Each structure stands twice: as structure tokens, then as C-alpha cells.
Amino acid sequence: MIDRILSATAQVLAEKGYAGLSTNRVAAAAGVSIGSLYRYFADKNELIEQLRARSSADVLADLTGALTAAVTMPARDGVHHILSVLVHAVQRHRAVTTAMIAEAPLGAHGNILPEVERQLAQMTRLFVAVHAPGLDPLEADARIHLAMGVTLNACLRIALDPPPGVTEDRLISLTADLLVLGLVPDL
Amino acid sequence: MIDRILSATAQVLAEKGYAGLSTNRVAAAAGVSIGSLYRYFADKNELIEQLRARSSADVLADLTGALTAAVTMPARDGVHHILSVLVHAVQRHRAVTTAMIAEAPLGAHGNILPEVERQLAQMTRLFVAVHAPGLDPLEADARIHLAMGVTLNACLRIALDPPPGVTEDRLISLTADLLVLGLVPDL
Amino acid sequence: MIDRILSATAQVLAEKGYAGLSTNRVAAAAGVSIGSLYRYFADKNELIEQLRARSSADVLADLTGALTAAVTMPARDGVHHILSVLVHAVQRHRAVTTAMIAEAPLGAHGNILPEVERQLAQMTRLFVAVHAPGLDPLEADARIHLAMGVTLNACLRIALDPPPGVTEDRLISLTADLLVLGLVPDL
Amino acid sequence: MIDRILSATAQVLAEKGYAGLSTNRVAAAAGVSIGSLYRYFADKNELIEQLRARSSADVLADLTGALTAAVTMPARDGVHHILSVLVHAVQRHRAVTTAMIAEAPLGAHGNILPEVERQLAQMTRLFVAVHAPGLDPLEADARIHLAMGVTLNACLRIALDPPPGVTEDRLISLTADLLVLGLVPDL
DNA sequence: TATGAATGAGCGTTCATTCAT
DNA sequence: TATGAATGAACGCTCATTCAT
CATH class of the missing domain: 1.10.10.60 (Homeodomain-like)
Structure with a gap:
């Protein structure tokens, strides 16, 4: 029901x-x-919130699989894979995502995909710890916070409002480069 | 009135x-x-639109000043300066920005400040043309599109939802690095 | 409800x-x-339209009965009977009629009861065909069109704004004479 | 002003x-x-009322001329002349007349052309007194009251919503016949 | 548990009217 | 006298929410 x-x-x-x-x-x-x-x-808010949560959980499932796969890949390839999975997950939930981004009073519900961001951030912290072990933890967290914004924003742009004349894959590659450079510039 | x-x-x-x-x-x-x-x-729409336009104009004025100042600086410093000005402009218009951007924080089209993005993109195109003249124009446009998302999203995060333990200036610096690297990696 | x-x-x-x-x-x-x-x-219009339709149906029911009764009467008596029934129907729906017809008492299109006029016109065409078979059809239609105006207007006047000093029945008689003379002068 | x-x-x-x-x-x-x-x-009502009065006065001026001319004509011709003048007067004020009939809350202002009806009724009383001197005064008044309705209603129909296939002049002739017959059947 | 008729606060908007200048 | 900015009651209508069945 x-x-x-x-x-x-x-x-x-x-x-x-x-x-x-x-x-x-x-x-x-x-x-x-x-x-x-x-x-x-209980009310309309809860209905919306649960729909958001459901979409979020669905995306999260994809993400978990992607993360598992990514750990065995070279860094840049792993990032590329994760981004690709995210883009397609967003596209699958286009209706919900678009409606919520474009119109919902999200102030009440916070981010659209906070669980996704949380999980992604956690994984990224691991990634940074492995590839840039010398980094100051606070500094690392700051970079990760920014990177999360970049990641989600880029995925949404690529999925829902891609610039013309460039393939989706190229856009994902550019974003992956940006992220790796931004996170661990010395890589 | x-x-x-x-x-x-x-x-x-x-x-x-x-x-x-x-x-x-x-x-x-x-x-x-x-x-x-x-x-x-005339109607509620016009009210909202004029508020947006007014904030936009205000931010744009700051931005124009920042761009003028930035051209005489080294590339990274110029980017840093522009970001700094944007962050403070967003903070000044916190109410409008929160309601209209931050409620859709990952906003694909959630730019209530299209004039700002336009002007910024134009300037960035110039910057790329100067610092990476060999870049394919379509590729450059794709990078710029992404960079705009990154820039605005980062400014919003820094202004409205900053991670704890790190100074605003450090966050801006990180973003500037990210952008310069992402736009002209060979710099 | x-x-x-x-x-x-x-x-x-x-x-x-x-x-x-x-x-x-x-x-x-x-x-x-x-x-x-x-x-x-659905909206205010529908409310009004249904009130009109309801009054119309009610009047129409009376009218149909009157027409049935009238066919077995001598012509003038039949007309008198029909007028009488109409006058009383208008009085019964005084509120609706007053608001919608009587407020535009000379109403060219002010017929809120088009079904009534239609049915009446149809019956009148028959009446004319029987009693004045030689009449040119276009001419007959013109007379009928006028007669409809006269009939409805007279009924309204008699029902809602009767002149003093004369019985309602006398007024109806006068109208009946007028109509019969006007429709089939040679009768 | x-x-x-x-x-x-x-x-x-x-x-x-x-x-x-x-x-x-x-x-x-x-x-x-x-x-x-x-x-x-004083208020919107007065504005409307005065516009109505002005149109009424204008029609009245025409009517007075027509009545003057009509007294020297044979009865039926006089009636025809008067009707013709009224029809054209209504057509001249089509905008005001249509708007007021179709939509105005005339309950507040009474008839559209009460002055016209009054003047016409007065003249008609004279006409009846001359051509049917034996008629009971109350009965005469009743006939006149009805005739006024017929006259004004017919003029409005002919001017604003004429039936197709018949000339205006023919419609006026029919109405004139109807009126003369109805008023002084023995003529 | 499930239903859906009923509620009424509140929405965006209009426009006759007033009154300080 | 003339102005027109300002007023606010009232309009048609929506929809989240309740509750008797």
C-alpha cells in the first residue's frame, strides 16, 4: 500500500x-x-520525504555497487565509474529529481540526496587517506566537502542539463579529472 | 514603496x-x-522576478568590479579574488539565495542568477582562450559549463553551509586551485 | 446537497x-x-447554469402538459391555456426569472429559458402550418420569432409587473388575442 | 467633463x-x-444610470420627432414609422443597449428605456382614445401596457437579433400589424 | 481498516472608493 | 478643483486535512 x-x-x-x-x-x-x-x-511533507528517501535509497544501492567495483580500479578509473553510475541513477529518477530540484520547497527536506552524499564522503575519506596519507585531516575534510558539492552538482548537470556538442562520457571524464586533481593534486 | x-x-x-x-x-x-x-x-511572479533581478544586479555589480580587478592579477589570485567577492555577495543576499538557490542546492537549473553565470562564463572563456589557446572550442565550452556549476555551487556551500574547522579563505583557496586545474590543467 | x-x-x-x-x-x-x-x-458558471436548467426543466414540464392539453381545444382557448400555464410557471420561479430575465426585461437574448422558447416555437410552427397552410415558410418563421418575443415578454410582464386594475386572466386573454391575430390574421 | x-x-x-x-x-x-x-x-451606479438616461434622452428625441410626423399619417403607417425610428435609434446605441441588456444588474436601474416607454404609452393612449373611443379606460390601459412590452421587445429583437431571411422592413410591418390589431381590433 | 464527503483557512487578484496634496 | 496613490473588502477557487460511517 x-x-x-x-x-x-x-x-x-x-x-x-x-x-x-x-x-x-x-x-x-x-x-x-x-x-x-x-x-x-502523517502529512504531505512525509509523503514527499519518503519518496525522496526511496529514490535516495535506490541511488545508494547503485552507488554501493559502484564503490565496491571502484576499489579494485586505478584511482581515476574508479572515480569515472562512480560518476557514471551516479549520472545514470539520476537519469533513472529524472522525474523525482527534476521536480524536487526545480520546484520543491526543499528547505523543509534538506538536500535531495543527503544519504548519497554521506556515503560518498565516507568512501572518499578512505580514498584520500590511502592516496594522500600526509594530508591534514581538517584540510582533507574541507576538500571532501567541496568535492561532494562538485560531484553531485556535476552529476545533476550532466544528467539533466548537459551542454551540447560534447558526449556524456567526455563530461564525466572532465569531472573525474577535476575531482582527482582537486582531491589529491600530487597524484 | x-x-x-x-x-x-x-x-x-x-x-x-x-x-x-x-x-x-x-x-x-x-x-x-x-x-x-x-x-x-503586475502579479506574484513579477514580484519574485524583480527581487531576483535586483539581487542579480547587485551581485553583478560586485562581480564586474572583481573581474576588472582580477585581470591585472596572476591567474590563481584573480580566481581567488572573484570567488571571494561572490561568496560575500551570496552572504549579503542570504535570504533570496537561500530561498531560491539553497532550497535546491544542487540545482541544475537552479540558477536564480543567470546573468551572473553568463557574465562569469564569458569572462572564463576569455581566460581559457588566453591561458590554453590550443584547446578545442567545444571542449573548452564543456569545461566552462562544468566550471560554472562548480563555482556557483562552491560559493553557495562556502557562504551558506561551510564545513567546520576550516577558514573561509582556505575553502576559497581550495576552490580556486580546483578551478584553475580543471580549466587549464597545464598551467 | x-x-x-x-x-x-x-x-x-x-x-x-x-x-x-x-x-x-x-x-x-x-x-x-x-x-x-x-x-x-465545477465553478460559479456551472452553478448558475444548473439553476437555470432546473428552472427550465420545471417550466418545460408544465409547458409540455399545457401543449398536450391545448391541442384538443379551440385555437384561442389553447393559446390562452398555454399562456396561463407559463405565467404561473414564471411566478413559481420568480427568483430565478427576476434575476435573469426580468433584470433585462426587454432582453433580446435575455432568454434564460431557451429550451422553453425552442419547444414553444416548434409547437407554434405546427399551429401555423395547420391554421395558415398557405403562408410562406420564411414569413412564418419571422412571425414566430416575433411571437416568441411577444409571448415571453407578455408572460413576464403579467407575472412580475402586472398593470393595476385588470385581472390577470383578462391580460392573458388580451395577449392570446394578440398572438392569434398576429400569427394567423385570417382566422 | x-x-x-x-x-x-x-x-x-x-x-x-x-x-x-x-x-x-x-x-x-x-x-x-x-x-x-x-x-x-456619486458612484458607479450613477455613472451607469446617467449613461442610460443619456441614451434614453437621445432615443426620446427621435421618438418625439416620429410621433409628430406620425399624427398626420394613416394609423398603420404612423405605427410603422414610429417602429422604424425606434429600431434605428436602438441600433445607434447598440453598444450601450447590448451591454445593459445582456449583463447589467438592471434591477437597480429598472427598465432600460422607461422614459421612452412612458412617452410612447402616453401617445398611444391618445391614439386609442381617438380610434376606439368606446373602450373601457382600464381595459385600454391594460392593452397599452402589453403593447409597450411588445413594441420595445420587438424593436430590440429586430435591431439586435433579427431572424434571418426576412428584411427588417418586413419585420417592422409585421409588428405594426400586430400592434394595430391588438390595440384596436375593430379598426 | 478503509472510505470519501465535508471542511475552511488561505490563496492570488480586482476594483469601487477615499483623501492628502 | 483636480489628482492619483493608497486602501481593503470581497471575489472565485484550491487543497491539506479530518472524522463519521
């Missing part, structure tokens, strides 16, 4: 945009009474 | 968020009748 | 006139929330 | 319809401040 409602939410979002997302419409799309919707979700 | 209303808009935005921004609320906050608001602004 | 709202609409119309007819006022008069009103009527 | 405002009112009525008639718009169209408008007209 919860799943049915969340899927309907995503569908309404895709079809009508954030402005067209009403609880009554979601309930109708889910083939569920509005009363039932409120049995499973 | 126009000023009073726009300021009230920024204030309501800061206090209630984008979703809580209503014309009646703005009028009340401005100590003005709702009728007066509609004498000066 | 629908009935309650439509009755309230008629009541507000009677008390405040067409210009004073607001959806909120209707809802209040019906002892119903404004939200409920909009559950049953 | 008063004239300028009334003309502007008629113009706005013609261009925007009754629903688009606002005092501010009228003032703007008249090239006069809204404050001045309210110096000359």
Missing part, C-alpha cells in the same frame, strides 16, 4: 510537476482513498 | 520560505495594502 | 440580485462549506 | 463589455483622473 502510494506520487510528479502534486490526486492515482493515504503518511 | 515591498518579500522569504511566500503576507510585512502591492507589481 | 445549494442560489439571487451572487454567499446561505459547493459544481 | 466621462463610459462598454467596465478604466479612457470622475458621479 505504502509502495503503491509512493509510486503514484512519483507518477503524478512526472505527469503534473510539483505544483500539480496534491494529496487527493496522489490518492486517486494510487487507487486508494484519501483517508487511507493519511493512515500511512 | 517598491523598495519597501521588495525588502518585505526578502524578509518573508527568509522567515517563511518560498512556500510561505504569499502576496498578502508580503503586503502585511511591508505595512502596505495588498492593493498597493498590485499597483507596483 | 446539490438541491440545498441550488435552493440557496435561488434564495441569494432573490435577496441580493445577480450582482450580489457570490459562491461564498451561496455556500453560507446553504449552510455548507465553500469547499463542498465546489465538490458539486 | 461630464460628457467626456459618459462618452468614455460608452466607449469602454463597447470595447470591453459590461464586465470590463471599471471606474478606473472609464477615467483613463476619458483622460480624467479617477478623483475627478467621483466629483461628478
